[in-house]
Amino acid sequence: MTSMPLTTPTASRTRWLKNWRDVLLIWTILLVLVIVASLASDRFLTPFNLERVTAQLAALALVAIGQTFVLLTAGIDLSVGSVVSLVGTLLVGIITDSPESWVLGTAVAVGVGALVGLVNGLAVTRLKVSPFMVTLATLSIVQGIALFVFERFKDVFEGSISRNFGEVFTGNLGPIPIPLFVIIIPVGIAALVLRQTPFGRHIYALGSNENATRLSGMATDRVKLQVYVISGLMAGLAGLYTSARTLSGNPLIGENLAFESITAVVLGGVSLMGGRGSILGTLAGVLIIGILSNMLNLLRVPSDYQYVLRGALLVLAVMLYARRGRSA
Amino acid sequence: MMPTPLLSIENISKSFPGVRALMDVSFAVQAGEVHALVGENGAGKSTLMKILAGVYQPDSGGLHWQGQSIQLRSPADSQRLGISIIYQEFNLLPDLTVAENVLLNREPRTRLGLVDWRALNERTRQLLHDLETDIDPQALVQDLSVAQQQIVEIVKALAIDARLLIMDEPTAALNPTEVGHLFGVIERLKARGSAVIFISHRLDEVFTISDTVTVLKDGQHISTSPAADLTREEVVRRMVGRQLQDIFPPRLQAQGGTPLLEVHGLSNDRLRDINLQLQAGEILGLAGLEGHGQRELARALFGIEPIHRGTVQIDGQRVYLRHPEDAMRQGVAFLSDDRKMEGLALTLGVRENVALPNLNRFSRFMMVQHEDERAVCGQIVETMAVKTPGIEQPVRLLSGGNQQKTVLSKWLISQPRILIFVEPTRGIDVGAKVEIYRLIHQLAHDGAGVLMVSSDLLELLGLSSRVLVLREGAIAAELAGAAATEESVMLAATGVHG
Numbered sequence: 001m002t003s004m005p006l007t008t009p010t011a012s013r014t015r016w017l018k019n020w021r022d023v024l025l026i027w028t029i030l031l032v033l034v035i036v037a038s039l040a041s042d043r044f045l046t047p048f049n050l051e052r053v054t055a056q057l058a059a060l061a062l063v064a065i066g067q068t069f070v071l072l073t074a075g076i077d078l079s080v081g082s083v084v085s086l087v088g089t090l091l092v093g094i095i096t097d098s099p100e101s102w103v104l105g106t107a108v109a110v111g112v113g114a115l116v117g118l119v120n121g122l123a124v125t126r127l128k129v130s131p132f133m134v135t136l137a138t139l140s141i142v143q144g145i146a147l148f149v150f151e152r153f154k155d156v157f158e159g160s161i162s163r164n165f166g167e168v169f170t171g172n173l174g175p176i177p178i179p180l181f182v183i184i185i186p187v188g189i190a191a192l193v194l195r196q197t198p199f200g201r202h203i204y205a206l207g208s209n210e211n212a213t214r215l216s217g218m219a220t221d222r223v224k225l226q227v228y229v230i231s232g233l234m235a236g237l238a239g240l241y242t243s244a245r246t247l248s249g250n251p252l253i254g255e256n257l258a259f260e261s262i263t264a265v266v267l268g269g270v271s272l273m274g275g276r277g278s279i280l281g282t283l284a285g286v287l288i289i290g291i292l293s294n295m296l297n298l299l300r301v302p303s304d305y306q307y308v309l310r311g312a313l314l315v316l317a318v319m320l321y322a323r324r325g326r327s328a
Numbered sequence: 329m330m331p332t333p334l335l336s337i338e339n340i341s342k343s344f345p346g347v348r349a350l351m352d353v354s355f356a357v358q359a360g361e362v363h364a365l366v367g368e369n370g371a372g373k374s375t376l377m378k379i380l381a382g383v384y385q386p387d388s389g390g391l392h393w394q395g396q397s398i399q400l401r402s403p404a405d406s407q408r409l410g411i412s413i414i415y416q417e418f419n420l421l422p423d424l425t426v427a428e429n430v431l432l433n434r435e436p437r438t439r440l441g442l443v444d445w446r447a448l449n450e451r452t453r454q455l456l457h458d459l460e461t462d463i464d465p466q467a468l469v470q471d472l473s474v475a476q477q478q479i480v481e482i483v484k485a486l487a488i489d490a491r492l493l494i495m496d497e498p499t500a501a502l503n504p505t506e507v508g509h510l511f512g513v514i515e516r517l518k519a520r521g522s523a524v525i526f527i528s529h530r531l532d533e534v535f536t537i538s539d540t541v542t543v544l545k546d547g548q549h550i551s552t553s554p555a556a557d558l559t560r561e562e563v564v565r566r567m568v569g570r571q572l573q574d575i576f577p578p579r580l581q582a583q584g585g586t587p588l589l590e591v592h593g594l595s596n597d598r599l600r601d602i603n604l605q606l607q608a609g610e611i612l613g614l615a616g617l618e619g620h621g622q623r624e625l626a627r628a629l630f631g632i633e634p635i636h637r638g639t640v641q642i643d644g645q646r647v648y649l650r651h652p653e654d655a656m657r658q659g660v661a662f663l664s665d666d667r668k669m670e671g672l673a674l675t676l677g678v679r680e681n682v683a684l685p686n687l688n689r690f691s692r693f694m695m696v697q698h699e700d701e702r703a704v705c706g707q708i709v710e711t712m713a714v715k716t717p718g719i720e721q722p723v724r725l726l727s728g729g730n731q732q733k734t735v736l737s738k739w740l741i742s743q744p745r746i747l748i749f750v751e752p753t754r755g756i757d758v759g760a761k762v763e764i765y766r767l768i769h770q771l772a773h774d775g776a777g778v779l780m781v782s783s784d785l786l787e788l789l790g791l792s793s794r795v796l797v798l799r800e801g802a803i804a805a806e807l808a809g810a811a812a813t814e815e816s817v818m819l820a821a822t823g824v825h826g
């Protein structure tokens with residue numbers, strides 16, 4: 001090792017492998033799961049079933065993308081599910097057959113999501129309250145508003161949403177189901193932002209060492225604010241998509257989304273301590289959750305077992321990551 | 329015939345992925361001696377010490393303790409033998425008090441088995457007293473400066489009655505007075521028959537305190553000889569494999585024109601009525617005893633600490649420095665003395681750390697251009713001779729000195745107009761220091777202004793065009809040219825006359 005070679009190509013190639021090892025690991029698990037599912041049920045690999053899984057997963061995927069941004073900064077967003085519920089509830093009263101109402105509905109979805117995100121972000125950065133507490137509070141408040149609206153204005157916010165509007169998100173574009181685009185396009189954009197832009201790099205640095213990042217001249221509070229707004233915004237879009245898919249408003253529809261999204265993101269290799277993970281990992285995490293529950297449904301496994309299995313999977317994944325973290 | 333050594337290190341080898349840190353290293357440490365271990369950054373010193381502390385297991389080779397073969401499988405094994413270590417990187421718990429940290433796991437108990445708080449604080453106060461510091465045993469570690477934290481680390485190691493005390497760069501953050509107190513303690517340990525392994529990049533310290541000097545280079549043992557048989561030049565030659573000349577580049581003169589930085593009547597909790605000017609092309613040194621405001625002044629000028637009164641002008645324009653980003657926008661760069669907490673994102677790679685303040689420069693159409701980034705980062709890493717298997721290596725796996733080079737790199741390429749450097753060469757080896765001095769000098773020569781705080785007075789005097797001496801948060805003297813000597817600085821710092 002006398003006079004070490006600097007940055008040899010082989011060294012950077014192994015490093016590249018190391019960087020992608022988490023992602024390779026989780027995609028391998030996904031692949032195994034797909035094989036198991038297709039062996040377990042001959043209905044799994046049918047176009048009809050796959051389309052259904054995709055349609056069911058899109059909302060989780062959108063929320064999980066936002067959650068990834070937040071978790072990478074070592075934050076957490078528990079309020080996403082109630083944002084989805086609130087948006088869904090509101091849209092029933094807004095969306096009709098007229099395209100103007102669609103625009104208005106989209107604006108409301110995005111606006112509500114961004115607003116809740118902004119409140120979260122401001123509370124975290126200005127009041128210095130921990131993200132867990134802040135978003136636990138907004139989770140509760142926004143959920144309360146959704147129920148309030150639903151109960152008190154039943155006549156306005158009950159009924160169903162225009163089928164034509166639903167088609168926009170659930171139909172097909174040529175041979176390809178639109179929900180696939182609802183997943184792929186945001187995933188692509190998010191991956192680009194995280195990997196290629198200075199903003200993305202600030203997110204990773206912030207998660208790794210907030211102090212050092214601030215002293216490198218980054219506006220760390222602004223970055224934090226932005227990730228909560230992104231998360232809220234993605235939740236708003238997920239709410240929009242969910243109403244289009246279910247054609248109804250249910251003030252509790254998002255109830256499990258916060259936990260499901262955190263599960264998916266952590267499964268995908270994002271560290272709860274921040275600074276580590278990727279969107280491709282998150283995508284795999286989302287797919288694993290969706291395919292697992294689809295497979296268990298096809299096999300008619302009762303849902304209580306499903307919860308236990310999902311928890312066990314999470315523990316397993318986290319253990320694998322922890323082992324790898326120590327050896328690296 | 330030598331007596332049986334307290335510890336003999338026999339043919340130790342240790343590799344990490346991509347790095348052979350130690351190759352077939354053997355030497356012995358005698359009871360009652362101070363044994364210095366020197367070598368360039370990344371030579372393998374800390375790795376060897378961690379093997380003695382039971383943190384790492386060697387790949388091959390063994391250890392003998394008083395002639396008996398031993399295996400150290402954990403830090404507990406090592407402590408049981410009477411080996412105590414001060415790690416190069418601090419391991420203090422910031423939310424606990426000084427006393428709780430010092431006697432962690434060894435808290436004195438009352439008869440009921442509860443923690444005896446009074447004894448805990450009293451015993452810690454005693455230990456601190458040996459080092460003649462006024463650190464409060466009940467202060468929280470997070471409120472301490474880097475130098476104070478270093479002293480707490482030392483005291484923590486002294487709390488164990490060690491047969492062998494390992495000190496991995498204990499003085500890197502200390503000023504001469506504190507080093508003097510530490511040496512007093514080392515002498516007492518030695519008189520008691522304990523052995524001390526002392527690691528430092530400051531060779532004058534090595535020659536002051538040690539009986540024996542071992543040199544490592546690139547993981548290999550070069551020599552172990554009595555200090556009396558060596559000269560400074562010879563040690564340097566063995567360490568870096570060549571002669572070193574002209575440590576300090578020629579002194580720079582201010583380039584004139586509007587001052588880059590002008591401060592009037594700056595005051596806050598720790599500073600009183602500071603006035604200063606920094607010209608382009610100038611290196612301005614801030615000297616003084618630890619805790620007299622040099623560090624606080626540097627931090628205030630980067631917007632980290634508040635400014636209550638007074639004005640700051642950059643290029644003749646009044647500026648308001650509320651956050652580091654305000655200062656960055658004015659072209660100010662700041663190197664913190666606390667690289668672990670404030671300098672590096674330890675889990676990220678060398679490239680990502682170096683690039684962090686420079687991302688805008690590497691970006692086009694809002695996208696980071698990876699080619700540019702890799703090229704520039706690779707270049708500076710090579711110039712600084714950062715020893716790493718690649719620029720993607722997570723910085724937490726680099727040796728201490730190489731981590732410091734990484735923090736320096738990120739600021740050196742950020743093309744700042746004003747550089748504020750606090751302890752820039754902390755933990756950096758003699759050979760690399762020369763290169764860093766050259767780079768700082770070059771930046772100033774090209775029209776930047778440099779404000780430097782260093783506890784290494786020789787370095788400060790050697791580089792600075794002018795030196796401001798602070799005492800109790802105020803400027804006690806301004807010394808330039810031949811007037812700036814160690815004596816004049818110390819006189820002004822202690823206020824013995826005037």
Ligand SMILES: Nc1ncnc2c1ncn2[C@@H]1O[C@H](COP(=O)(O)OP(=O)(O)OP(=O)(O)O)[C@@H](O)[C@H]1O
Binds near residue numbers: 367373728757
């Ligand atoms: N855990 C680790 N994983 C990978 N490489 C390591 C690890 N620890 C140390 N190294 C490498 O081993 C070599 C020796 O490191 P070591 O910390 O022993 O150097 P050192 O002599 O203490 O240097 P310094 O003077 O900078 O403190 C370095 O190249 C370092 O990058």
Ligand SMILES: [Mg+2]
Binds near residue numbers: 416
């Ligand atoms: Mg070291």
